[in-house]
Amino acid sequence: MFKLLTRIAAPLKKIEGLARAAAVLQKNGNFARIGTALAFSLVVAAAVARGGLPLRLLVLVVACIGFLEFLAVHTGPARPGLKVAGVVLCAALVLSGSIDPLVTLTAAALAAPAAGLVVLYDRVRGRNRLSVTDYAPLFFGMAYIPLTLQLGLYLTPAEQFLVILCAVASDTGGYYAGTFFGRHKLCPGVSPLKSWEGFGGGLVLCTAVCLLMGAAAEPLQWRFLHLPLWAWAIMGAVLHLAAVAGDLFESALKRGLGRKDSGSLLPGHGGMLDRIDSFLFVLPTYMLIRIVTRLAQGS
Secondary structure (H helix, E strand, O other): OHHHHHHHHHHHHOOHHHHHHHHHHOOHHHHHHHHHHHHHHHHHHHHHHHOHHHHHHHHHHHHHHHHHHHHHHHHOOOOHHHHHHHHHHHHHHHHHHHOOHHHHHHHHHOHHHHHHHHHHHHHHOOOOOOOHHHHHHHHHHHHHOHHHHHHHHHOOHHHHHHHHHHHHHHHHHHHHHHHHHOOOEEEOOOEEEEEHHHHHHHHHHHHHHHHHHHHHHOOOOOOOOOOOHHHHHHHHHHHHHHHHHHHHHHHHHHHHOOOOOOOOOEOOOEOHHHHHOOHHHHHHHHHHHHHHHHHHHOO
16 A cells, blocks of 8 residues: 555656645744744634724734834844833824824824934933934834724724735735745845745735625625725735735845844744734725725715
8 A cells, every 4th residue: 555655656746846845834834834824813813803902902912013023123122212112102003093093193293202202311311322313213113013003993894804814815825836836036136035926826816815705795795895806806916916015025124134034923934024014015005995996986
């Protein structure tokens, strides 16, 4: 029996794609990646399904961790005052959405005065020789992470699942298609491991998710955009482009600073920012599509 199985498997080993797939799946790091993704997905799914305070608290935790990783990458492990100011502003941005959108904008605008106070404090204590521009990551980080994540709280649960699934589908399809079949580099100067084959895999999976969600929206009475299926397919392609852009953008930031990962919190993925980089571009892109579509439909 063993000899028979060996003979059957022998030709399969000559197929390079299958051989690479087997090698990848046997890696310990890949199992860690899958396990972490499943655990994280369950937590996110539970929070989205529950909504309300659990979801807002999850967004707060993700925003604070991602923001601290962003500051650590750009300013180093020091600057405790800057990190405290950042966490306080993150909390204000995420939690203020349930009060008044104007409070959210005010919290975002406070990033500049907060950084200024930290600069003044450090200079008074004689510990800072840097200029105010060295604190620019606080301003950009506010808009890039907590302000963007807070947008998702204004979506319906069905839309939240759609955006999350599209980002995950783009990442997953791109990762495994690129790993198994990747030959032609997509953007070697920014991310040497990304390939056009991976881009195609992510495109197919992300578009398929959009088509399935769009087809199920009316029968299940989900509160989605009212679009024909061909428009859902186009939206899937657009959201995939946004996901790839988000991934490449963060890769460019890390590459410019000589970093491989933003952190080591999530085994197999790196840091929190490495996990949500695509989502940070997919979410505002979907919001833009949502706004334009509703304006065009007069709703």
